[in-house]
Amino acid sequence: xxxxxLMRDNVRTHPADFRKPRLNALLDELNAxxxxxxxxxVGLGIRVYDVLDASEETVHMVQDxxxxxxxxxxxxxxxxxxxxxxxxxxxxxxxxxxxxxxMDFFDDIIIPPAFMQPGTEFDEAEKLWVWRYEGSDLYxxxxxxxxxxxxxxxxxxxxxxxxxxxxxxxxxxxxxxxRPAPYSLLVSIAxxxxxxxxxxx
Numbered sequence: 001x002x003x004x005x006l007m008r009d010n011v012r013t014h015p016a017d018f019r020k021p022r023l024n025a026l027l028d029e030l031n032a033x034x035x036x037x038x039x040x041x042v043g044l045g046i047r048v049y050d051v052l053d054a055s056e057e058t059v060h061m062v063q064d065x066x067x068x069x070x071x072x073x074x075x076x077x078x079x080x081x082x083x084x085x086x087x088x089x090x091x092x093x094x095x096x097x098x099x100x101x102x103m104d105f106f107d108d109i110i111i112p113p114a115f116m117q118p119g120t121e122f123d124e125a126e127k128l129w130v131w132r133y134e135g136s137d138l139y140x141x142x143x144x145x146x147x148x149x150x151x152x153x154x155x156x157x158x159x160x161x162x163x164x165x166x167x168x169x170x171x172x173x174x175x176x177x178x179r180p181a182p183y184s185l186l187v188s189i190a191x192x193x194x195x196x197x198x199x200x201x
Contacts, residue, residue: 015065038182043079095122108184115188145197148187156180
Protein backbone atom coordinates (compact mmCIF):
# COMPACT_ATOMS: atom_id res chain seq x y z
CA UNK A 1 0.00 0.00 0.00
CA UNK A 2 2.79 2.43 0.90
CA UNK A 3 6.12 2.51 -0.94
CA UNK A 4 9.31 4.56 -0.74
CA UNK A 5 10.08 6.41 -3.97
CA LEU A 6 13.46 7.98 -4.76
CA MET A 7 13.05 11.59 -5.93
CA ARG A 8 15.30 14.48 -6.96
CA ASP A 9 14.35 18.14 -7.09
CA ASN A 10 15.71 21.66 -6.91
CA VAL A 11 14.58 23.10 -3.60
CA ARG A 12 14.22 26.83 -3.08
CA THR A 13 14.57 28.16 0.46
CA HIS A 14 13.25 31.63 1.25
CA PRO A 15 15.44 33.90 3.42
CA ALA A 16 12.78 33.85 6.14
CA ASP A 17 13.56 30.14 6.61
CA PHE A 18 17.33 30.60 6.94
CA ARG A 19 16.91 30.69 10.72
CA LYS A 20 15.79 27.05 10.68
CA PRO A 21 18.26 24.17 10.67
CA ARG A 22 18.98 23.48 7.01
CA LEU A 23 17.49 19.97 7.03
CA ASN A 24 14.25 21.24 8.59
CA ALA A 25 13.98 24.01 6.00
CA LEU A 26 14.45 21.49 3.16
CA LEU A 27 11.90 19.09 4.66
CA ASP A 28 9.34 21.89 5.08
CA GLU A 29 9.72 22.94 1.44
CA LEU A 30 9.57 19.36 0.13
CA ASN A 31 6.53 18.43 2.20
CA ALA A 32 4.73 21.60 1.12
CA UNK A 33 5.34 20.59 -2.50
CA UNK A 34 4.73 16.83 -2.37
CA UNK A 35 2.59 15.91 0.66
CA UNK A 36 -1.03 15.16 -0.25
CA UNK A 37 -0.29 15.67 -3.96
CA UNK A 38 -0.87 13.24 -6.83
CA UNK A 39 2.33 12.54 -8.75
CA UNK A 40 1.62 11.26 -12.26
CA UNK A 41 2.54 7.58 -12.63
CA VAL A 42 3.91 7.61 -9.08
CA GLY A 43 0.94 7.82 -6.68
CA LEU A 44 -0.29 9.97 -3.81
CA GLY A 45 2.56 11.63 -1.92
CA ILE A 46 2.18 11.27 1.86
CA ARG A 47 5.33 12.85 3.33
CA VAL A 48 9.09 12.97 2.89
CA TYR A 49 10.73 9.99 4.59
CA ASP A 50 14.30 11.30 4.58
CA VAL A 51 16.83 13.44 2.70
CA LEU A 52 19.71 11.44 1.24
CA ASP A 53 21.78 14.22 -0.27
CA ALA A 54 21.70 18.00 -0.73
CA SER A 55 24.13 20.07 -2.79
CA GLU A 56 25.74 23.28 -1.60
CA GLU A 57 23.30 26.17 -1.51
CA THR A 58 23.37 28.75 -4.30
CA VAL A 59 22.04 32.16 -3.20
CA HIS A 60 20.28 34.29 -5.83
CA MET A 61 21.06 37.83 -4.68
CA VAL A 62 19.56 39.52 -7.75
CA GLN A 63 16.13 38.04 -6.98
CA ASP A 64 14.90 37.84 -3.38
CA UNK A 65 17.96 36.33 -1.74
CA UNK A 66 16.55 32.79 -1.77
CA UNK A 67 18.87 29.82 -1.97
CA UNK A 68 18.59 26.72 -4.14
CA UNK A 69 19.88 23.20 -3.61
CA UNK A 70 19.68 19.98 -5.60
CA UNK A 71 18.14 17.48 -3.19
CA UNK A 72 17.84 13.69 -3.38
CA UNK A 73 15.17 12.33 -1.03
CA UNK A 74 12.77 9.47 -0.42
CA UNK A 75 9.04 10.07 -0.44
CA UNK A 76 6.37 7.88 1.19
CA UNK A 77 3.81 7.23 -1.54
CA UNK A 78 0.38 5.60 -1.43
CA UNK A 79 0.23 3.23 -4.41
CA UNK A 80 -1.41 -0.15 -3.86
CA UNK A 81 -0.33 -3.01 -6.11
CA UNK A 82 -2.72 -4.98 -8.33
CA UNK A 83 -4.32 -7.79 -6.35
CA UNK A 84 -3.75 -6.12 -2.96
CA UNK A 85 -6.67 -6.53 -0.57
CA UNK A 86 -7.56 -3.50 1.56
CA UNK A 87 -10.41 -2.19 3.69
CA UNK A 88 -12.14 1.18 3.41
CA UNK A 89 -15.66 2.45 4.02
CA UNK A 90 -18.60 2.98 1.67
CA UNK A 91 -18.76 6.69 0.80
CA UNK A 92 -21.35 6.91 -2.00
CA UNK A 93 -23.67 4.77 -4.16
CA UNK A 94 -24.31 5.70 -7.79
CA UNK A 95 -26.40 3.72 -10.30
CA UNK A 96 -23.90 4.23 -13.14
CA UNK A 97 -20.51 4.63 -11.44
CA UNK A 98 -21.03 1.97 -8.78
CA UNK A 99 -19.82 2.32 -5.19
CA UNK A 100 -17.25 4.91 -4.17
CA UNK A 101 -15.00 3.89 -1.29
CA UNK A 102 -13.02 6.16 1.03
CA MET A 103 -9.90 5.47 3.06
CA ASP A 104 -10.21 8.91 4.73
CA PHE A 105 -6.98 10.19 3.13
CA PHE A 106 -7.92 8.92 -0.37
CA ASP A 107 -11.43 8.91 -1.87
CA ASP A 108 -11.02 7.98 -5.55
CA ILE A 109 -11.67 4.26 -5.14
CA ILE A 110 -14.48 2.87 -7.31
CA ILE A 111 -16.26 -0.49 -7.30
CA PRO A 112 -17.84 -0.61 -10.80
CA PRO A 113 -21.04 -2.67 -11.22
CA ALA A 114 -19.09 -5.27 -13.24
CA PHE A 115 -16.78 -5.87 -10.24
CA MET A 116 -19.57 -6.58 -7.72
CA GLN A 117 -20.89 -9.92 -6.47
CA PRO A 118 -23.15 -11.73 -8.99
CA GLY A 119 -26.76 -10.84 -8.22
CA THR A 120 -25.97 -7.26 -7.18
CA GLU A 121 -28.32 -4.52 -8.44
CA PHE A 122 -29.15 -0.90 -7.70
CA ASP A 123 -32.22 -0.37 -5.51
CA GLU A 124 -33.88 2.84 -6.75
CA ALA A 125 -36.04 3.16 -3.64
CA GLU A 126 -33.12 2.96 -1.20
CA LYS A 127 -30.59 4.56 -3.58
CA LEU A 128 -28.15 1.83 -2.61
CA TRP A 129 -26.51 -1.14 -4.29
CA VAL A 130 -27.81 -4.42 -2.88
CA TRP A 131 -26.53 -7.97 -3.17
CA ARG A 132 -29.49 -10.37 -3.40
CA TYR A 133 -28.08 -13.57 -1.94
CA GLU A 134 -30.09 -16.66 -0.97
CA GLY A 135 -33.21 -14.67 -0.08
CA SER A 136 -31.30 -11.92 1.79
CA ASP A 137 -30.94 -8.30 0.72
CA LEU A 138 -27.43 -7.17 1.64
CA TYR A 139 -27.25 -3.40 1.17
CA UNK A 140 -24.07 -1.38 0.66
CA UNK A 141 -24.87 1.11 3.43
CA UNK A 142 -22.93 4.36 3.74
CA UNK A 143 -19.97 4.33 6.16
CA UNK A 144 -19.94 0.52 6.41
CA UNK A 145 -16.46 -1.11 6.27
CA UNK A 146 -15.83 -2.79 2.92
CA UNK A 147 -13.02 -5.14 1.89
CA UNK A 148 -11.88 -5.02 -1.74
CA UNK A 149 -9.20 -6.17 -4.16
CA UNK A 150 -7.30 -3.67 -6.34
CA UNK A 151 -7.81 -4.44 -10.04
CA UNK A 152 -6.85 -1.34 -12.07
CA UNK A 153 -5.05 1.91 -11.29
CA UNK A 154 -5.70 4.90 -13.53
CA UNK A 155 -3.55 8.01 -13.92
CA UNK A 156 -5.01 10.94 -15.87
CA UNK A 157 -3.02 14.04 -16.79
CA UNK A 158 -5.69 16.64 -15.92
CA UNK A 159 -3.41 19.61 -16.60
CA UNK A 160 -3.42 22.90 -14.67
CA UNK A 161 -6.58 24.72 -13.56
CA UNK A 162 -7.28 27.57 -15.97
CA UNK A 163 -6.87 31.05 -14.50
CA UNK A 164 -10.14 32.93 -14.30
CA UNK A 165 -12.39 29.90 -13.79
CA UNK A 166 -13.54 31.38 -10.46
CA UNK A 167 -15.15 34.28 -12.34
CA UNK A 168 -17.32 32.15 -14.62
CA UNK A 169 -20.77 30.98 -13.63
CA UNK A 170 -20.36 27.98 -11.36
CA UNK A 171 -16.73 28.90 -10.78
CA UNK A 172 -13.75 26.62 -10.28
CA UNK A 173 -15.74 24.27 -8.08
CA UNK A 174 -18.01 23.18 -10.96
CA UNK A 175 -15.03 22.96 -13.30
CA UNK A 176 -13.20 20.70 -10.83
CA UNK A 177 -16.25 18.44 -10.46
CA UNK A 178 -16.23 17.77 -14.23
CA ARG A 179 -12.54 16.89 -14.35
CA PRO A 180 -11.51 13.26 -13.93
CA ALA A 181 -9.53 12.32 -10.84
CA PRO A 182 -5.78 12.46 -11.53
CA TYR A 183 -5.34 9.09 -9.78
CA SER A 184 -8.06 6.52 -9.11
CA LEU A 185 -8.41 2.83 -8.35
CA LEU A 186 -10.95 0.40 -9.79
CA VAL A 187 -11.49 -2.38 -7.26
CA SER A 188 -13.46 -5.60 -7.04
CA ILE A 189 -15.67 -7.29 -4.43
CA ALA A 190 -16.70 -10.13 -6.76
CA UNK A 191 -15.41 -13.07 -4.74
CA UNK A 192 -15.99 -14.73 -1.35
CA UNK A 193 -14.69 -12.74 1.61
CA UNK A 194 -14.91 -9.41 -0.23
CA UNK A 195 -17.59 -6.75 0.15
CA UNK A 196 -18.97 -5.43 3.42
CA UNK A 197 -17.09 -7.05 6.29
CA UNK A 198 -20.45 -7.56 8.06
CA UNK A 199 -21.46 -10.01 5.30
CA UNK A 200 -18.82 -12.47 6.39
CA UNK A 201 -19.01 -12.19 10.18
